[in-house]
Amino acid sequence: MTSSNRNTVIFSHGKESGPWGLKITRLAPVAEELGFQVQSIDYRGVDDPAQRVRMLLAHCPQEGMTVLVGSSMGGAVSLAAAAAIRPAGLFLLAPAIGIPGYPDLPPLTHFPPTVIVHGWDDAIVPPGPVIDYARRHRLELAMVLDSHTLENSLDFLADRFRSSLARLNF
Numbered sequence: 001m002t003s004s005n006r007n008t009v010i011f012s013h014g015k016e017s018g019p020w021g022l023k024i025t026r027l028a029p030v031a032e033e034l035g036f037q038v039q040s041i042d043y044r045g046v047d048d049p050a051q052r053v054r055m056l057l058a059h060c061p062q063e064g065m066t067v068l069v070g071s072s073m074g075g076a077v078s079l080a081a082a083a084a085i086r087p088a089g090l091f092l093l094a095p096a097i098g099i100p101g102y103p104d105l106p107p108l109t110h111f112p113p114t115v116i117v118h119g120w121d122d123a124i125v126p127p128g129p130v131i132d133y134a135r136r137h138r139l140e141l142a143m144v145l146d147s148h149t150l151e152n153s154l155d156f157l158a159d160r161f162r163s164s165l166a167r168l169n170f
Contacts, residue, residue, distance in 0.1 A: 007064045007067075008036060008038070008061050009038050009066075009067045009068075010041065010067070010069065012073075012077045012078050013041075013043060013071055014074050015073040017071065017072070018044055019041060019042040020040060022154070023093055023150060024040050024071070028040070031165060034166065039059055041056060043074070043077075049077055052074075056068075057085065060081070066088060067090070067165065069161075072125060072148065075092040075097070076095055076096040076097060076105065078090060082111075082112070083107070088113075090111075090112055091160075093116075093157065094150060096125050098125075098133070113140075113167065115140045115141075115142065116134050116141045117150065118131075118142075118143055119144055119148060119149075120145055123147065125148060127143065142160060144156060
């Protein structure tokens with residue numbers, strides 16, 4: 001497997017988090033080990049998901065492979081941006097799907113390889129709409145015994161992320 005420094009993983013954090021929170025700090029070295037450049041956008045102070053999507057699109061490189069990773073609101077933002085940029089992959093952590101007040105996600109005509117990891121005990125983003133979304137679009141879904149932060153599943157996330165990136169055949 002060869003890689004190019006033009007391959008990029010872009011992290012989008014959740015509403016109450018920051019660009020180098022617990023999950024991103026754990027996953028970024030995995031991407032770097034596999035030869036990806038890593039970006040983590042700072043959305044702090046930006047509560048509007050549509051504005052976050054515009055920010056993400058502005059950071060997407062024009063060349064190489066792009067993988068979007070999003071947590072909570074960042075998951076919804078990554079999904080919305082995927083309709084415009086067609087990333088090589090999506091890795092979504094407790095994505096804010098089915099949350100009142102959030103815009104509807106645009107329909108995707110093509111889903112890249114996508115992995116969703118969600119906690120059974122998530123009190124912020126209930127599992128039901130996420131499970132329904134994954135079922136409707138036939139996306140890989142891993143439900144874990146964890147809460148919204150997924151802080152007890154960091155090793156699982158890193159392992160799953162590594163295998164997700166490795167299978168992209170870059």
